[in-house]
Amino acid sequence: MPSYLFFRRLLRSPAAVCGMVIIALLMLVALFAPLLAPFDPNWQDAAARLQPPNSQHWLGTDSYGRDLLSRLIYGSRPALGLVLLVTVITLPTGLLIGILSGYYGGWVERVLMRFTDIVMSMPRLILAFAFVAMLGPGLVNGALALALTTWPAYARQARSEIQRLRHSDYLAAAEMSGIRGRRLLVGHILPLCLPSSIVRLALDLAGIILAAAGLGFLGLGARPPMAEWGAMIADGMQVIFDQWWIAAIPGAAILISSLAFNLLGDGLRDVLEPSND
Amino acid sequence: MTESRIVVSDLNIDYPGARVVDNLSFTLGNERLALVGESGSGKSMTARALMGLVRKPGKVSASQLNVLGHDLLAMKTRNWQQIRGNDIAMVLQDPRYALNPVKNVAQQVDEALSLHQKLSSSQRRERVREVINAVGLQDNVLPRYPAELSGGMGQRVMIAIALANNPKVLIADEPTSALDARLRNQILELLVEQCEQRQMAMLLISHDLPLVAEHCHRVLVMYQGQKVDEMPAASLPGATHPYTRTLWTCRPNAETYGTMLPTLDRTQNLKGESNGNR
Amino acid sequence: MSFITSTLHHLRRPLFTLVTGLFTLALTLMGLLIITFALSAFSPVDPVLQIVGDHASQATYDQVHQQLGLDKPLPLQFWHYLTQLAQGDLGTASATGQPVLHDLLSAFPATLELATLALIIGSVLGITFGVLCARFVGSPWDLAVRTFTLLGNSVPIFWLGLLMLAFFYAYLQWSAGPGRLDDIYQYTVESKTGFVLIDTWLSGDRGAFLNAINHLMLPMLLLAYYSLASITRLTRTACLSEMNKEYITLARAKGAGDMAILIRHVLPNIRGTLFTVIALSYTSMLEGAVLTETVFSWPGIGRYLTTALFAADTAAIMGGTLLIGVSFVIINNLTDILVRITDPRVR
Numbered sequence A: 001m002p003s004y005l006f007f008r009r010l011l012r013s014p015a016a017v018c019g020m021v022i023i024a025l026l027m028l029v030a031l032f033a034p035l036l037a038p039f040d041p042n043w044q045d046a047a048a049r050l051q052p053p054n055s056q057h058w059l060g061t062d063s064y065g066r067d068l069l070s071r072l073i074y075g076s077r078p079a080l081g082l083v084l085l086v087t088v089i090t091l092p093t094g095l096l097i098g099i100l101s102g103y104y105g106g107w108v109e110r111v112l113m114r115f116t117d118i119v120m121s122m123p124r125l126i127l128a129f130a131f132v133a134m135l136g137p138g139l140v141n142g143a144l145a146l147a148l149t150t151w152p153a154y155a156r157q158a159r160s161e162i163q164r165l166r167h168s169d170y171l172a173a174a175e176m177s178g179i180r181g182r183r184l185l186v187g188h189i190l191p192l193c194l195p196s197s198i199v200r201l202a203l204d205l206a207g208i209i210l211a212a213a214g215l216g217f218l219g220l221g222a223r224p225p226m227a228e229w230g231a232m233i234a235d236g237m238q239v240i241f242d243q244w245w246i247a248a249i250p251g252a253a254i255l256i257s258s259l260a261f262n263l264l265g266d267g268l269r270d271v272l273e274p275s276n277d
Numbered sequence B: 001m002t003e004s005r006i007v008v009s010d011l012n013i014d015y016p017g018a019r020v021v022d023n024l025s026f027t028l029g030n031e032r033l034a035l036v037g038e039s040g041s042g043k044s045m046t047a048r049a050l051m052g053l054v055r056k057p058g059k060v061s062a063s064q065l066n067v068l069g070h071d072l073l074a075m076k077t078r079n080w081q082q083i084r085g086n087d088i089a090m091v092l093q094d095p096r097y098a099l100n101p102v103k104n105v106a107q108q109v110d111e112a113l114s115l116h117q118k119l120s121s122s123q124r125r126e127r128v129r130e131v132i133n134a135v136g137l138q139d140n141v142l143p144r145y146p147a148e149l150s151g152g153m154g155q156r157v158m159i160a161i162a163l164a165n166n167p168k169v170l171i172a173d174e175p176t177s178a179l180d181a182r183l184r185n186q187i188l189e190l191l192v193e194q195c196e197q198r199q200m201a202m203l204l205i206s207h208d209l210p211l212v213a214e215h216c217h218r219v220l221v222m223y224q225g226q227k228v229d230e231m232p233a234a235s236l237p238g239a240t241h242p243y244t245r246t247l248w249t250c251r252p253n254a255e256t257y258g259t260m261l262p263t264l265d266r267t268q269n270l271k272g273e274s275n276g277n278r
Numbered sequence C: 001m002s003f004i005t006s007t008l009h010h011l012r013r014p015l016f017t018l019v020t021g022l023f024t025l026a027l028t029l030m031g032l033l034i035i036t037f038a039l040s041a042f043s044p045v046d047p048v049l050q051i052v053g054d055h056a057s058q059a060t061y062d063q064v065h066q067q068l069g070l071d072k073p074l075p076l077q078f079w080h081y082l083t084q085l086a087q088g089d090l091g092t093a094s095a096t097g098q099p100v101l102h103d104l105l106s107a108f109p110a111t112l113e114l115a116t117l118a119l120i121i122g123s124v125l126g127i128t129f130g131v132l133c134a135r136f137v138g139s140p141w142d143l144a145v146r147t148f149t150l151l152g153n154s155v156p157i158f159w160l161g162l163l164m165l166a167f168f169y170a171y172l173q174w175s176a177g178p179g180r181l182d183d184i185y186q187y188t189v190e191s192k193t194g195f196v197l198i199d200t201w202l203s204g205d206r207g208a209f210l211n212a213i214n215h216l217m218l219p220m221l222l223l224a225y226y227s228l229a230s231i232t233r234l235t236r237t238a239c240l241s242e243m244n245k246e247y248i249t250l251a252r253a254k255g256a257g258d259m260a261i262l263i264r265h266v267l268p269n270i271r272g273t274l275f276t277v278i279a280l281s282y283t284s285m286l287e288g289a290v291l292t293e294t295v296f297s298w299p300g301i302g303r304y305l306t307t308a309l310f311a312a313d314t315a316a317i318m319g320g321t322l323l324i325g326v327s328f329v330i331i332n333n334l335t336d337i338l339v340r341i342t343d344p345r346v347r
Helices: A003-011 A014-031 A068-104 A106-120 A124-135 A139-165 A169-176 A181-217 A229-237 A245-272 B043-051 B077-083 B105-116 B121-134 B151-163 B181-198 B209-213 B233-238 B242-249 C003-041 C047-052 C058-067 C074-086 C100-135 C140-154 C157-171 C196-203 C206-242 C246-254 C258-269 C271-296 C301-310 C314-342
Strands: B006-015 B018-028 B032-036 B059-061 B064-067 B088-091 B169-173 B201-206 B218-223 B226-232
Touching: A003 A014, A003 A245, A014 A068, A014 A245, A068 A106, A068 A139, A068 A181, A068 A229, A068 A245, A106 A139, A106 C003, A124 A139, A124 A181, A124 C003, A124 C271, A124 C301, A124 C314, A139 A181, A169 A181, A181 A229, A181 A245, A181 C140, A181 C157, A181 C271, A229 A245, A229 C157, A245 C140, A245 C157, B006 B043, B018 B043, B018 B226, B032 B043, B032 B209, B043 B064, B043 B088, B043 B169, B043 B201, B088 B151, B088 C246, B105 B121, B105 B151, B105 C246, B121 B151, B151 B181, B151 C246, B169 B181, B181 B201, B181 B209, B201 B209, B209 B218, B209 B233, B209 B242, B218 B233, B218 B242, B226 B233, B226 B242, B233 B242, C003 C074, C003 C314, C047 C058, C100 C140, C100 C196, C100 C206, C100 C258, C100 C271, C100 C301, C100 C314, C140 C206, C157 C206, C157 C271, C196 C206, C206 C258, C206 C271, C246 C258, C258 C271, C271 C301, C271 C314, C301 C314
Parallel strands: B032 B201, B032 B218, B088 B169, B169 B201
Antiparallel strands: B006 B018, B006 B059, B006 B064, B218 B226
């Protein structure tokens, strides 16, 4: 589908538009965080601890006296960084393995698919947990662990799509024109698998944001005192019964981010894989 | 023709952007009527409209749409469920897709019975066996699943399902299009036989004019949603409408061997002309 | 065909499916073991230091190093690891001093109980809602349920748990607080099976039983919401795409009503998809437990893992990971086998 047609159709889906707007806002916030945040997110003001939202601190302060609004704004950075990292690892790996096994078939396919099945059966969060526990906390380790357990579904999907199209006239015509090998794979086969992979990615990212927040909550994400939404909730857990907003607000941010990707994914799916409702 | 089992007047079926059936009128008595046309002529849609199976965004409108005295335009869902499969039944094109893949033959025929008749389970079993045998199948086909049936057998099962409640009208939507040539005549003969036995009317939809002409009393030709010709089947060799002539003569046989097959000149206005009885 | 040959003939395919499925299962378990071994082998945490402490002499260090077999080549260490596992030896937890297996066996039932109950509620409600949404597609009900489930897919589960706890326990005082039982019952009820509902029922103390239910309410409903969210969506989608097929048109032509069609025709055909979705949800429950248990102080595997984490207790972490990993693999593969056996289309 030519791109202009694609975008026009996408814009007609209210879900996709909503999702895209929120994600764009998120990117802007992350990019311009230093300009937007009123305070340094790590600056502790002992005198201003545990303040409810007021005119100076719009969202109040946490138990260390740090401004919550600033921490919230800066917290968008690890969130988006993670999204980027996971995308960059998952998509190429999954597509590569899927395309290779679908195209070449035979023992290549059998070995790769068996490997994929094994990784697919692994518990994502628990392995991420073990990864980070063993190799040390940090954003990169967590993202790596999550990405390494997410690619199998993409490989599976790409492979089954290619199997369907392997013997299609479309590919046969291309091969007969002399296009083969890498050019065939990248120029002809890849564009066929890309749409459904992107839909899946958008929906997966929604879950990955939640998983990463979970890791941050358990203290396995970004190292303190870095502002990360999951870790902020853990901070707020200590004082949940009195200063409930310290935990509530970062969670709302996570909710909105995840929701945005879910909406975008739903909208993309309606455009790229229409079904009669 | 003592009573009209189906009365259709000025039927229109509209989809957003296209009028799929345009101003169609015909009647069906205790006879076999063939509805013939190419893909996109609106014949299948007409059949669906008669069963109330035209789904949104399609819209059905007509000045009269009557089946066995029921006014289809004013029908409520519950009434539809009463007459479908009971007074009026349908046979679809491809048994591979039209039969439920996870239920066996016995269950599917049984369902047709239990939806409309209050019979004990042994009575139902008896009736199922009766109707299966009537379409030429043995009892051993009953425990089989649709995937285990050949095309011809599957089609017979579909016919059995349709006949289970002794309907007064049978609509057959391209019942032989998915079968090979040898089976086609067999299935059509089966349908004709059942119609005669049960005094059942049939609306036979097809794209193959010579094939259905052998088995039907009357023929109605459709093109792009409109009726372009209507006549008794016997008059077909002498048809004058260009579209009908082409359909009638386009099938290759021993006489046409070596000659150019006729093609249709679609630039001329084929619609709006009609021949024969109205 | 005689009865025996007919039975054998019909069993042939399911048996074949079972055998290949078990083979895949074994292979996957092996892969899991390799990964867990690799993680602990390549971890920067020094297992010797964990045992001897920071102030041990070089001689003690060397002695323990040799005892643990760390001077042997890796493949040999892996073999050693496997044989130990076969004997049920998962090492000793440095935090509790108990064998890891013992700790896991006492913690797992708590998680299992929670996850299973949540799954039952989530799947029953999920399939029901999904079918109703497909039946009344486009209606306000459909929209409301879709919004509800969309939120369920987007909300961080531990955050929602925290808020629910703050609201229903601290503020409204409707539900019981963290933990499985109130303190008074904690020591009076004998832990026979590890499943608090069974144990309190067996103890005959009605108050304890009700208290257990009270404590289960919040975490169970929380996890149930989570599984409901994905099950409803997938059921609805599966129903809708199935309803476009020809055999549904024929069923309508027979005179079957919409609800009857969904229940008698659509559901049996999407049975495989539903099994897979439920299995997936079950595994999500186990993962979600890790986060929820921290919030509700639930003494299950999740909390065990997180405490082990902060105590840098590698043996415990690996043991817990292995247990959950094995459960995952078993659930996934068994479901796969089940789906393929029960599908008559594959005959």
